[in-house]
Amino acid sequence: MARPPGLLRAALLLLTAASSAPRRRCGPVALPQDTVLGRPGANVTLLCREREPPNGTVLWSGRRRALGGGNALLLGGLRPEDAGRYSCHLGGHTLRTVRLLVEAPHCPTEPPEPPHVSCSRRSHDKDVLCEWRPRASPAPGTRAVLWMKRRFTMENATEQRCHFYSAAQKFVCRVKVPPGTDDTKALVVSVCVSSRAGSAAAEDRIFTLNGILKPDPPLNVTVEAVERSPQRLCVRWSYPPSWDPRFYWLRFQVRYRPEPAPNFTQVDQVTRTWLDIRDAWRGMRHVVQVRAQEEFGHGAWSEWSREAVGTPWTEPRDxxxxxxxxxxxxxxxxxxxxxxxxxxxxxxxxxxxxxxxxxxxxxxRSPTSPYALLVAGGSLLLAIILCFAIGMRYKQRARAQRGAKLEGGGQHPMVPLCPPGSPLSATPLLSPAAPPGPLHVTNLDYFLSGK
Structure with a gap:
């Protein structure tokens, strides 16, 4: 059985309405009630009542010192300092207060440019921040509003006013996330910027809370040398204050380079808050940076931390x-x-x-003197010559003793054991030793003469 075309069309329209952006009316900013706009140099008339009161005189008070009376107040030759609030009084009672705006002639008359919105979240328990930078400063009175709702639901959108920060030159919208919101469900965001000259709407942004996570960069990055290790550096850092490590963790990337080198060496999948670098260049100062991401890879990487520098340990100079x-x-x-x-x-x-x-x-450890080496070499040479001379002298004496034995022919003369006239007791057993004579080691003839 075929579905009725009308029912199918209604279902498609309902689905489209549920999934469409929660945009409300985005039109020019209308002047609030009791507000009058004037141009510099022009004249403007302020009315107290539509009809003039029948009794009494209406008096005015405001920015100017001299003001007239009556139901209608004429201000001529407006100046920027005339802007402000003016009140009319009757009998001591305030009847009406009018706000006068004086716009400068250089104020833009073109409608604002369409915003290019980007949203991020610094942690799982932080608000969503949506921001954009206009190419030119917005005109006075420009208003920006953000709407956010869950996709494919009929719930009402959350409306949030955006503020322009002149120091940073950007609009910022802070959206509180309701407790219990699923981080994996899609959200739809729409932004409208309007001024008195017109309005502009941003393209719809669809994202999940997990997808827009972007932590702050790590803090307190330090680089320390490792003693007696000329190629090692120890890098330490800490979690950013916006991220609570008691419930959720971060993973880190570390990049480093020696100062002469233009390219970084990068280390991924670091789960602790320190890293031991083992391939540092000897004696060179290194630049180190760290960035963080949610531990399961949700969202984007943080910005790189500030540069930290360190030099490996160097051996003391010899x-x-x-x-x-x-x-x-x-x-x-x-x-x-x-x-x-x-x-x-x-x-x-x-x-x-x-x-x-x-x-x-x-x-x-001072260097050895060349003169000392010369003296040592001469002494060694003299000792060698002396040893050679003594050896030659000993050999000649041995040869002379063998010759004397051969000339005797083996005859043994009769020698009395005790010479007559010399009793045994009168002969000393040991003769007194003669004092040794001087040995002239430099006179080689003494050793070579054979006497």
Whole structure:
């Protein structure tokens, strides 16, 4: 059975109305009641009543010092300082108050430009902020209104007034999210900007609360060197105050580069508030930045944090690398005046006891004198010659003793055991040792003569 065309058309219209933007009437701003608009230099008439009171004289009070009386007040030659409130009185009673607006001649007469609205939310428990920047400052009296409602529902839209901040040159609308609102349901937002010259409406924005999450950038980013690790840097940061880590977490991205390099190295999927960089450039200052996103990837990344800088740990300079410094002094045990060269920072007021140890150590490691090497080499050569001469002398004496034995032919003369006239007791067992004579090690003939 076919559906009636009228019922299908009604269903489509109902669906379209439910899913359409919650826009209300967007037209020019009408002057409020009891408001009169005037131009500089022109004349304007203010009326107290439609009909003049029959009894008494109407008196006026307002911005000007001299004001006339009567039901109609004529103000000629308007100036910007004439703008304000004017009241008419009769018998001590105020009958009416009129507000006078004096617009400058340069005020724009064109309607406002259509706004390009972007909405964001700094945390799951924060309000929604919708904002846009007009190309030109709005005319006085310009009004901006935002409407928001859930999509595919017939509920009434929430209306919110937007404010223009001259310091930031942008409109901002703050929308409170009702408790219990599903973060995954679609919302529809419409904005209308109107002035006395006309109005303009923004294109409808459809989004979810999860989709517009954008945290604030991390704070307190610090870069510290790791002792005895010339290629490591420890980066630490903290959560922004607008995000409560007790209920929801963030994930982070860290990027860093040495100052001479133009490109960053980026590290993703950081879940803690610190990172250990292990490929830093030795001795170079590094620039580090951090940004954050909701832990499950909802919404957008925050802006990058402020730049933080740090340099990896560097080993203390060696004595051989200090030749460019001018602070030199000879060590006390250096007889040749080859003093150790020390950096000037060792001579500051804050030099500790270990600086004196560094001075002594530098003096001990002073370069060896070429003269000392020459003396040591000569002594070694003299010792070798002396050993060779002693060896030759010993060999000649051994050869002479063998020759004497061969000439004797093996004859053994009779020798009395005890020479006559010399009793045994009168002969000393040991003869007194003769004092040794001087040994002339430099006279080689003594060793080579064979005597």
């Amino acid at each position: 004595v051989t690398e200090m030749g460019l410094y001018s602070s030199q002094f000879p060590a006390e045990d250096d007889p040749y005046g080859y003093g150790a060269t020390l950096p000037p920072e060792l001579f500051g007021d804050d030099t500790a006891d270990d600086a004196g140890g560094a001075v002594l150590e530098a003096a001990v």
